[in-house]
Amino acid sequence: xxxxxxxxxxxxxxxxxxxxxxxxxxxxxxxxxxxxxxxxxxxxxxxxxxxxxxxxxxxxxxxxxxxxxxxxxxxxxxxxxxxxxxxxxxxxxxxxxxxxxxxxxxxxxxxxxxxxxxx
Amino acid sequence: xxxxxxxxxxxxxxxxxxxxxxxxxxxxxxxxxxxxxxxxxxxxxxxxxxxxxxxxxxxxxxxxxxxxxxxxxxxxxxxxxxxxxxxxxxxxxxxxxxxxxxxxxxxxxxxxxxx
Numbered sequence: 001x002x003x004x005x006x007x008x009x010x011x012x013x014x015x016x017x018x019x020x021x022x023x024x025x026x027x028x029x030x031x032x033x034x035x036x037x038x039x040x041x042x043x044x045x046x047x048x049x050x051x052x053x054x055x056x057x058x059x060x061x062x063x064x065x066x067x068x069x070x071x072x073x074x075x076x077x078x079x080x081x082x083x084x085x086x087x088x089x090x091x092x093x094x095x096x097x098x099x100x101x102x103x104x105x106x107x108x109x110x111x112x113x114x115x116x117x118x119x
Numbered sequence: 120x121x122x123x124x125x126x127x128x129x130x131x132x133x134x135x136x137x138x139x140x141x142x143x144x145x146x147x148x149x150x151x152x153x154x155x156x157x158x159x160x161x162x163x164x165x166x167x168x169x170x171x172x173x174x175x176x177x178x179x180x181x182x183x184x185x186x187x188x189x190x191x192x193x194x195x196x197x198x199x200x201x202x203x204x205x206x207x208x209x210x211x212x213x214x215x216x217x218x219x220x221x222x223x224x225x226x227x228x229x230x231x232x233x234x
Binding site for chain 1: 123153160161162163164165168208212223224225226227
């Protein structure tokens, strides 16, 4: 079972460059999301999608773009990379919006992460 | 602002020993509380999930407890193994998310199990 697949695993960019982090899931999950993880901080939500064609901003959306043309894919675009975007990025998905439903419902499945360094 | 605080920040124990990790939260009312395990270089993996009406949940050697009155949760690991070395993250979901995802993540407790 592939689960949630992220690429690339590592990337180094120069300030001002753009790039796309890829995320794909094969579990037919409606909900997909992107988080960033920084030292000393909890995971923070960047963008999320509750289904194909529907996206919304999370807690820290500035500098990032997303789209959801299919159920399976949810790419994250960095428009003009800045050193403050150096982080580890995680894509996560669930059957529907996390937190809804009872115990055990809609637990997020995370990808392995993408480590991005912006010089 | 909803917060989740975890303690200790890091912990080193000998293999075979037990340990308890703490999570204090201010999210209220809340829908559920989850504990995730994150191995180095990997994404978090769910260990347990409890609703506000549950006060204990086990998953093998992992037992989570919840006291909704004091807004505290703990994760107890029994007979630790080297493979338990990881970061353990407490995550709380408010009862009324207003759409989307309003999970609040703690910063985690870094556990190292040594021989």
